[in-house]
Amino acid sequence: VGGPGRGVPGPGVRVDFRPGTPDLSLFPRSAWAAAQRSVLARLPHRALGYPDPRGLPELREALAGMLARRRGVVADPERLVVCSGVAQASTLLGFVLRARGLRTVGVEDPGSPEHGRLFASTGMETVWLPLDGEGLRPEPLAASGVRAVVVTPSHQFPSGIGWSAGRRAALLDWARAVDGYVLEDDYDGDFRYDRAPVGALQGLDPERVVYAGSVSKSLAPGLRLGWTLVPEELLGEVVERKRTMDLGNPVLDQAVLAEFVTRGGYDRQLRRCQRAYRERRDALLAALAEHLPGTGVSGIAAGLHVIARIPARFGPPERFLERAAGAGVALRSLEEYGTARPADGDVRLV
Structure with missing residues (x-):
């Protein structure tokens, strides 16, 4: 996860995909x-x-x-x-x-x-x-x-x-x-x-x-x-x-x-983080392809977050987010960022 904002895990959150906070266990x-x-x-x-x-x-x-x-x-x-x-x-x-x-x-x-x-x-x-x-x-x-x-x-x-x-x-x-x-x-x-x-x-x-x-x-x-x-x-x-x-x-x-x-400690830390985050990104993409087939992703060549475009067949956006929250998975909809709204029925998560 990453981004300009701040992320604080709430109660019951097992996996937090919201952008805002890096993996603090990587601190050297x-x-x-x-x-x-x-x-x-x-x-x-x-x-x-x-x-x-x-x-x-x-x-x-x-x-x-x-x-x-x-x-x-x-x-x-x-x-x-x-x-x-x-x-x-x-x-x-x-x-x-x-x-x-x-x-x-x-x-x-x-x-x-x-x-x-x-x-x-x-x-x-x-x-x-x-x-x-x-x-x-x-x-x-x-x-x-x-x-x-x-x-x-x-x-x-x-x-x-x-x-x-x-x-x-x-x-x-x-x-x-x-x-x-x-x-x-x-x-x-x-x-x-x-x-x-x-x-x-x-x-x-x-x-x-x-x-x-x-x-x-x-x-x-x-x-x-x-x-x-x-x-x-x-x-x-x-x-x-x-x-x-x-x-x-x-x-x-x-x-x-x-x-x-x-x-040289900062350069070494960046190399360590780049390896870790690239491995996690690849694991996330593989999991999306397996469990949510048809999901489109963007913004994956850089940074610490991805946009995942979940097909509409997995349910309305509100229902999808509710199901994820019930499973202890914290996500954010793209609708929370600015005034732009998706033009179709797909769920877009960041």
Whole structure:
């Protein structure tokens, strides 16, 4: 399971397929503990004071190098801000944009409702913008009047598509034309199975794209460690908002992550997770073919979730979900994401 949202198992749940939380048993306890010991042994006393609100320089350097190598971003450590996951990156940007006079933000439809909720907490309203098989449709975007959007172009949540090159270019053309900004939520950009990695949108225009990512899927969401790369024009305002919000992320946690990245532990963890999640994906596809023949699947070449299109002969959507819940299997219907609705009688689960 995976995705930008959060998943908390309820009572009676035996198997939880809802997106939101990775397999927490994969957390590298021994390697993380070793990094903690190393950090505590070498960190000078002065480092335990109030940190730079952007984050420890050593972590920003490590993350910038990793993101440039793995995701193709333009990663200047001076423009990288360590934050408490993509959630805080979103609210930081929301507060800054609202102070600049923006009142609305566009979100993908279908998309993660969490995006709208986060920006709503900063006083901004959400405008749902429709997708097709290539990405965000340009005409509704142009007609919406928004000057900021949140997107997941590398592996769209929840559809699983990768945006086409044409739609990526069109989005950036729109942002330049309206003097707007794009928040790129790269929530599972490191997980690719059957295709070459898709580079981050930010690499095409770092002055219009605010890039955000975290360790929530690769390590654990409970660490509350993430990052955002900010255009030069917004950097000072974002850093000041981060300073007044929490005075910066915990120093020890930042230092441990820096150690983990620079010593190769993070790359090893990603390889371990990729193997595990690919095996589970293949097992899920085999089980669907055996027990629910005729089920169509999409979004399976990357990421931590799939779209399963269950044939209508297995019952109405509500009844199918009830039967699954009765068996202790937690699922989510695609209808819970945005305003888009399936046009046929099939059940679409994510």
